[in-house]
Amino acid sequence: MVSVSTDATDTLVLEGIVVTCNPAGDANIAPMGPIVDRHVTRLTLRPYSTSQTLANLRDTGRGVFHIVDNVELLAQAAVGQLDPKPRLTLLDASHCQRLSDCCRWFAFSVDSLDESGPRAILSCSVIERGEIRPFLGFNRAKHAVVEAAILATRIGILAPEEIVAELVRLAIPVEKTAGAEERRAFDFLRQYIDRQLAVS
Ligand SMILES: Cc1cc2nc3c(=O)[nH]c(=O)nc-3n(C[C@H](O)[C@H](O)[C@H](O)COP(=O)(O)O)c2cc1C
Numbered sequence: 001m002v003s004v005s006t007d008a009t010d011t012l013v014l015e016g017i018v019v020t021c022n023p024a025g026d027a028n029i030a031p032m033g034p035i036v037d038r039h040v041t042r043l044t045l046r047p048y049s050t051s052q053t054l055a056n057l058r059d060t061g062r063g064v065f066h067i068v069d070n071v072e073l074l075a076q077a078a079v080g081q082l083d084p085k086p087r088l089t090l091l092d093a094s095h096c097q098r099l100s101d102c103c104r105w106f107a108f109s110v111d112s113l114d115e116s117g118p119r120a121i122l123s124c125s126v127i128e129r130g131e132i133r134p135f136l137g138f139n140r141a142k143h144a145v146v147e148a149a150i151l152a153t154r155i156g157i158l159a160p161e162e163i164v165a166e167l168v169r170l171a172i173p174v175e176k177t178a179g180a181e182e183r184r185a186f187d188f189l190r191q192y193i194d195r196q197l198a199v200s
Helices: 052-060 071-078 140-152 160-177 180-199
Strands: 011-013 016-021 027-032 035-037 042-045 062-067 088-091 096-099 104-114 121-131
Touching (some): 016 052, 016 096, 052 062, 052 104, 140 180
Antiparallel strands (some): 035 042, 042 121, 062 104, 088 096, 104 121
């Protein structure tokens, strides 16, 4: 029988969405890829120094990591263009908010923060968790959208020709396997990247 590894040292990067709040309670929604153990009891977040997520975590020490299968939300959140804004649910215990619609959520508190490198390193403990609905399953177009969303956040860091070549490659699984949501998300990112590259 195949089972989930119980080795606490076996970690991986899990791509999801982090919701944080500023001290006034305004929510910020951003895709992030923390390092997690297989049971997601601890997260190591590595936000760039310019990110709002880092500013909020520095101020409040609390956030919620979500596992989602909605790649349109992930694509829009990556470039800060949420339309419509997703519904949020208040979590009493952590005074934070979570995405109302997600597969799994993990409220966390920051145990330590190291800002000595180009990316901050935040070591966090999961303090509360929940499961809302099942994960739909693997789909190559969804994974292509995740990769395209990462490219969209690396404009100005990666060479434009590298971004364009990667998008051409990612369009193939989208053409073969996407549903309407994945197609909209990929087209949205492609148009965003085209516009940004045209002005850069
Ligand atoms: C799948 C995915 C994973 C990402 N992981 C990280 C990460 O670990 N650290 C980071 O700083 N940015 C990461 N990004 C980029 C941020 O989401 C992006 O820079 C975003 O604009 C930051 O938003 P914020 O300033 O509201 O925090 C990721 C983007 C995607 C699409």
